[in-house]
Amino acid sequence: MNWFYLSSPSTFYRFAGWLTPWFFALAALLTAAGLYYGFIVAPTDAQQGEVYRVIFIHVPAAWMSMFLYFVMAAYAAASLTFNTRLAAMMARAVAPTGALFTFVALWTGAFWGRPTWGTYWAWDARMTSELVLLFLYFGFIALANAFDDPRRGDRAAALLALIGLVNLPIIYFSVHWWNTLHQGSTVKLTGTSMHVAMLTAMLLMVFAFWMYAIGAALTRVRSIILERERRTRWVRAL
Amino acid sequence: MNHGFYLWMSYGATALALAIEIAMLVAKRAKSRRLIEEERDLEAQD
Amino acid sequence: MMAAATLGSWPGGFAWAFARDFRLAWRSPGETVLVIAFFVLVASLFPLGVGADMRLLERIGPGVIWVCALLAAFLSLPTMFSSDYGDGSLEQMALSSHPMVGWVSGKIAAHWIMTGLPLTVLSPLLALQYGLEADTLLVLAAALAIGTPVLSLLGAACSALTLGARGGGMLLALLALPLFVPILIFGAGAAEAQAAGLSPSPHLSLLGAALIVAGMGLPSAVSLAIRIALD
Numbered sequence: 001m002n003w004f005y006l007s008s009p010s011t012f013y014r015f016a017g018w019l020t021p022w023f024f025a026l027a028a029l030l031t032a033a034g035l036y037y038g039f040i041v042a043p044t045d046a047q048q049g050e051v052y053r054v055i056f057i058h059v060p061a062a063w064m065s066m067f068l069y070f071v072m073a074a075y076a077a078a079s080l081t082f083n084t085r086l087a088a089m090m091a092r093a094v095a096p097t098g099a100l101f102t103f104v105a106l107w108t109g110a111f112w113g114r115p116t117w118g119t120y121w122a123w124d125a126r127m128t129s130e131l132v133l134l135f136l137y138f139g140f141i142a143l144a145n146a147f148d149d150p151r152r153g154d155r156a157a158a159l160l161a162l163i164g165l166v167n168l169p170i171i172y173f174s175v176h177w178w179n180t181l182h183q184g185s186t187v188k189l190t191g192t193s194m195h196v197a198m199l200t201a202m203l204l205m206v207f208a209f210w211m212y213a214i215g216a217a218l219t220r221v222r223s224i225i226l227e228r229e230r231r232t233r234w235v236r237a238l
Numbered sequence: 239m240n241h242g243f244y245l246w247m248s249y250g251a252t253a254l255a256l257a258i259e260i261a262m263l264v265a266k267r268a269k270s271r272r273l274i275e276e277e278r279d280l281e282a283q284d
Numbered sequence: 285m286m287a288a289a290t291l292g293s294w295p296g297g298f299a300w301a302f303a304r305d306f307r308l309a310w311r312s313p314g315e316t317v318l319v320i321a322f323f324v325l326v327a328s329l330f331p332l333g334v335g336a337d338m339r340l341l342e343r344i345g346p347g348v349i350w351v352c353a354l355l356a357a358f359l360s361l362p363t364m365f366s367s368d369y370g371d372g373s374l375e376q377m378a379l380s381s382h383p384m385v386g387w388v389s390g391k392i393a394a395h396w397i398m399t400g401l402p403l404t405v406l407s408p409l410l411a412l413q414y415g416l417e418a419d420t421l422l423v424l425a426a427a428l429a430i431g432t433p434v435l436s437l438l439g440a441a442c443s444a445l446t447l448g449a450r451g452g453g454m455l456l457a458l459l460a461l462p463l464f465v466p467i468l469i470f471g472a473g474a475a476e477a478q479a480a481g482l483s484p485s486p487h488l489s490l491l492g493a494a495l496i497v498a499g500m501g502l503p504s505a506v507s508l509a510i511r512i513a514l515d
Contacts, residue, residue, distance in 0.1 A: 051241035054248045061252070100259050108248040115244050135462040142458055146449035155512045156445045160459065163441060163505060167463055170494075174466035177490075178473055212256070219263050226270035230277045238274070 009086055009225045010234045016218040023215035027208050034204030042197040054112040055198070060205040062105040062126070064213055065133060066168075068098035072140070073165040076158035088154035089228065091161065092144055093221035097213050099137035106130055125176035132171050136164040150228060297386025298393070301377070305394035315360060316398045323356040323403050327410045338415045345414030346424055346475035352410075353403050353428060353471075354435065354464050360399045361439040361460065362453055364391065365510065369447050375514055384507040392440045392503065400432025416479070423484045424475035430491040431471040437502040438463045444509035467494065 038056040045052040072094040079087035109127055110120040121127065144157035194202075229235050309316055330348045331341055368374040377387055407428050411421040442460040449455055474487035 049241055051244050053245060057248055057252050096262070097259065100255050104252050104255055107251050111244045111248045111251075115241060132462045132465055135458065139455075139459045139462065142451065142455055143445060143449065146446070146451050146455055152512065152515070156449075156509065159505065159509055159512065160442075160445055163463070166501075167466070170466045171462075174469040174490075178469045216259060216263065220266065223263070223266040223270045226267075227273055230270070230274045235274060236278060236281070 009089075009229050012086055013222055013225050016222050020215050020218045023211045023218065027212035027215060030204050030208035030211060034201050034208050037197055037204060038201035042195060042201055048116055051112065051115050054108050056201050056205045058105060058108040058112055059202055060209045061101045061108060062130065063206055064209045065098055065102035065105050065130065068094050068101060068213060069133065069136070069165070069168065072098060073161045076161040079154060080158050080162075085151075085154070085228065088158060089221050089224045090217070091158060092154070093217045093224055095137055095141050095144075096220070097216045099134060099141065101209065101213070102130060102134040102137060106134065123179065125172060125179050128175040129172040133168065136168070140164070292381030292383060292386075294383055294386035297380070297382030298390040300382065301387035301390030302394045305391050306397065309394065309398045315363065316402070319356045319360050319399050320402050320406065322359055323352050323406065324410065326355065327352045328413065331413060341414045342416060342479070345411060345416050346420070346479070347472040348414070349407055349410055349424065350428075350468050350472040353407070353432060354461070354468055356403060357399055357432060357435045357439060358457065358460060360395065361443045361456055364395055364440055364443045365447055369513065374510065378510060378514055384510070385503040388440070388506050388510070389503045392436050392506070395440065396433045396436040400428070400436055404428040404432060416475070420475050420479040423478040423488075427471040427474040427484070427488060427491060430488060430495055431467045434467050434491070434494050434498045435464060437498040440506050441502055441509060444506045444513060447510070447513040467491070470494070
């Protein structure tokens with residue numbers, strides 16, 4: 001995704017428009033394959049029964065939530081370094097999808113925790129860090145939209161994303177430290193080695209979410225481009 | 239609560255969240271279209 | 285008012301900004317008093333709310349005091365740069381010959397002197413309300429001494445980023461409080477470790493490391509944020 005930022009908004013708009021349907025199609029196919037493997041092929045878990053199948057949403061969502069933050073921060077860094085509009089628009093386009101996956105990770109984590117740990121919420125390292133990550137996304141979106149001048153919002157939010165990026169491992173580490181001192185109960189939610197079908201299903205879902213995220217971000221950035229560039233000739237000619 | 243409840247709540251919420259995001263994308267698209275129309279109208283007035 | 289140096293320097297800028305902000309706060313101490321009063325008030329409210337069970341209070345004491353310190357530090361953030369931004373002084377300072385990180389650091393240091401330092405000094409008194417032992421109390425004060433400057437540094441970055449933004453205090457809270465989380469965890473953890481008979485030095489070392497890294501990196505980030513605000 002990283003090489004696009006060099007293009008101009010008008011060429012990128014057309015390019016993204018051409019690409020987007022393919023990403024959504026891939027996402028749909030991969031989801032179908034992932035759910036097939038997850039529900040038909042993968043066997044019942046010895047300890048958790050059927051409910052472990054939440055893992056096919058929970059882990060991919062959690063991975064995507066972190067990955068998309070890195071992507072967002074990369075675009076933020078590019079936008080500050082090269083002072084390009086498009087990189088900033090891509091950062092804005094990625095953020096809501098990242099927040100969505102963070103929410104899904106938290107929600108599915110809660111509904112997996114209840115039958116397995118006995119509680120919807122536990123202050124373990126991953127859940128707490130994920131919650132803070134959700135607030136970091138919200139902060140980015142709020143700050144970007146808090147100014148009348150969109151470029152000001154671009155640059156302030158980009159700097160915030162980078163400060164948050166440095167903090168992310170620290171937040172995880174601090175909560176992990178705090179948790180191990182208090183309880184030492186970071187639970188292993190799967191067996192020692194995953195059944196092949198389970199792993200396959202999970203990886204398929206990871207790619208499905210990834211393709212969806214690209215499709216959603218490209219769709220969003222096209223709207224952002226239209227809105228920001230609406231006074232240019234090429235937009236008015238559309 | 240049997241395990242079906244937790245699975246449905248998880249997958250259901252995910253599907254709902256994706257539906258909401260797609261709805262928001264459609265709305266954003268419509269809004270940008272509307273803003274372009276407004277720009278055209280403003281230009282036509284000149 | 286500006287220092288008469290022809291060549292700007294980091295220490296020159298630092299000293300100038302520090303002295304200026306300190307003088308300004310000294311002349312109108314209302315805000316500093318507010319911060320301290322808030323700290324004391326909220327810390328005193330908790331025992332009233334949770335009941336006088338000393339064992340419970342002793343367990344939650346460090347955490348509660350740290351949360352109060354966070355909130356009190358947060359109270360003074362909105363005005364860190366906004367009054368200078370509003371009357372144009374910030375722009376003047378940015379145009380001065382002193383490097384920006386110098387006087388920005390001076391401002392942040394002055395902010396800490398007027399908020400974090402009083403909180404640190406007062407914390408033993410509040411800790412007594414929670415029945416904390418003397419050694420826990422000292423560790424708590426030490427942790428606050430190291431951690432509150434980091435809060436000032438992080439808070440300064442958030443404050444500079446939100447200059448002139450809609451959403452005011454709420455936006456600032458959304459930005460700052462998540463970033464405060466590690467300091468809270470290690471700061472309260474230090475005192476809790478001491479109370480549990482463990483060594484607080486890992487916590488304090490990590491806080492110290494955070495202070496060094498924040499002190500080296502964040503003034504540049506704050507400077508960039510101010511530049512973004514002034515453009």
